[in-house]
Amino acid sequence: TDDAAAQATGIFEPLHSMALSTLYDSTPPASVADYLHRLVGDIDGDGDDDIVSMTKTGMLYTLLSSGNRLVPFITKEAKEHKGIKKLFEPGKFNNAQIQLHDMNGDQRADLVVIQDDGSYTIAEGQADGTFGKEKAESRQNRFALRGDAQIIGIIEENGEKFLLSLRPSGELIRAPFRRPSEAESINKVSMGEGNDTVLGKRDRKNDFDVGGGRKQFTGGSQADRFHLLGQAAPATPSVLDGGNEAGSHLTDLNDTVIASRRPANGKSTLLALDIGLAAYFREEQRQQVIDHLARIAPLAGQAREEAIAQLTALTQFQMLAQLKNIENAYGQTEVNVVLSGDESNNTLGLGRGYAAGGKGTDTYHILRNQGAIAAQIVLKEHAVPQEYSKVLLDYDAIDIASVQLSGEDVYLELRGDNGARTELKLENMYRLRADGQQKSLQHPYVLYTRDGLRITGWPQTLSRAADGQWPSLTPLVAHYSA
Structure with a gap:
């Protein structure tokens, strides 16, 4: 990983580099080829972005920003995520189905995983930098099937979260995460x-x-x-x-x-x-x-x-x-x-x-x-x-x-x-x-x-x-x- 901070003069300090393996003291790291996707967000709510990497086996490797340039990251123990493991299919992995976004307003990024059938789970970010259990509502709003629309990302309007996606026809879809009301279902x-x-x-x-x-x-x-x-x-x-x-x-x-x-x-x-x-x-x-x-x-x-x-x-x-x-x-x-x-x-x-x-x-x-x-x-x-x-x-x-x-x-x-x-x-x-x-x-x-x-x-x-x-x-x- 590389790290460089901007000085008051408007230029960057010399690049500070370290081997990925040196960041993982408690957990043996996966090989670079095993990481399918990485996301950046403030998982622990301290105001600094953190990094979560994932593999095809559904393992999550989290690096929390420490605020210390000499030791910039704190390694969290690797955790298995069943939803991500279920997503993987050789040659067809779609990283847009994995999103990092604050879903509950606690200033911590949550891990959202959207399955091919339009169902989804949310693992909430915790103060210690880990993710909670994967949760799925019994009557959650179902999104478009995989292939029917391309996921763009998560947006927020008037305090409500929407999944933004684009159909092949060009139609833009704003689908709410919240459980639909009787009138909306x-x-x-x-x-x-x-x-x-x-x-x-x-x-x-x-x-x-x-x-x-x-x-x-x-x-x-x-x-x-x-x-x-x-x-x-x-x-x-x-x-x-x-x-x-x-x-x-x-x-x-x-x-x-x-x-x-x-x-x-x-x-x-x-x-x-x-x-x-x-x-x-x-x-x-x-x-x-x-x-x-x-x-x-x-x-x-x-x-x-x-x-x-x-x-x-x-x-x-x-x-x-x-x-x-x-x-x-x-x-x-x-x-x-x-x-x-x-x-x-x-x-x-x-x-x-x-x-x-x-x-x-x-x-x-x-x-x-x-x-x-x-x-x-x-x-x-x-x-x-x-x-x-x-x-x-x-x-x-x-x-x-x-x-x-x-x-x-x-x-x-x-x-x-x-x-x-x-x-x-x-x-x-x-x-x-x-x-x-x-x-x-x-x-x-x-x-x-x-x-x-x-x-x-x-x-x-x-x-x-x-x-x-x-x-x-x-x-x-x-x-x-x-």
Whole structure:
């Protein structure tokens, strides 16, 4: 180990080195090759950082800072940690699953070990520099399975501890360590095949798997989710109701329907919040479906009902479910979808397909293309310059290959994984004026990249140059969010 202290002059004193073996008087040290990972933190709460090293056999070797430069560390007796031993698998050890953080507010670092199944134990740091017994709550909060998300670290907000991790899609997860309250815990409903009626827990988040057969699923007052598993459409459409308790002053605005899997028949999926409909259709019918939705939007009463009937009468159009009291719609990256919002503020997420938010301030979540096939996404909004929409990109700023104007549309080329590209089209973002010499901004979008860049500043007016060419949209105004 090496040690050097800074002097008042701003330079370091000569390096003070010693063999690792000389630090271990009471415990024979492991060989250097055996140490898989080291962490630094104040284990005994004296204000100085200590070092804990660990081996694949689950042995912990702790060096406490002494404050004496000649003998800088005090060796603690090696201890076995069963949780760390369980973690080890040749070639797959993930040191992010071991964290050192003060979890109980006693100013001493505690050892947190997160297992592959999302369970965890905490061994609290003691005043003598050792760790207490590994403890696990009987109803602890479970984190994501190993491989589903990459652990970043532990953060603290308003006195509460969260495990921060990142999904492959770019979604950042803040999962609390504390035992979830009844309202925060999730009630999972998976009934398999057959006809089922289920009333979810009123004060819990309900997570419904919509499999084969006719389902009548009703959520509660929390954020419920309905996962469409791609099964054949039932003879009579299912009813998926996010729930909105009559007479309550509390509004439930976070229910989501998700096309989680590609339909077995190879069709595309429609999730239309404005007309309360989930359905399957042939991909070559996409423009027909979009045109029907556009005709339905301004209608009311009998005319609206007749227009919806014309949509559902399309050849091989299969109604899957009625949607009630659901505010958000998603399609997973491999599922072709058409999403339409209603007059409220919706969140629409997709990796390929078409989305139109309707009135209100909508949020679009563009999922990262993780496959090998190029994807196309079209977003369309109402021509209201005073309103704006958020576009959350599961891409870093460097992944935006180009931003171009073509006609009245704006195109972004996004670089995904495995070399796959996604073309994002912001349809009718500009409108050509009657004189043919200028284009006006119809609807502004604010783009957010996953690494924190906020892109705004779309030109309000574009003027054609003397040579007939239109100016470039770039550079745009952009800054990193705090």
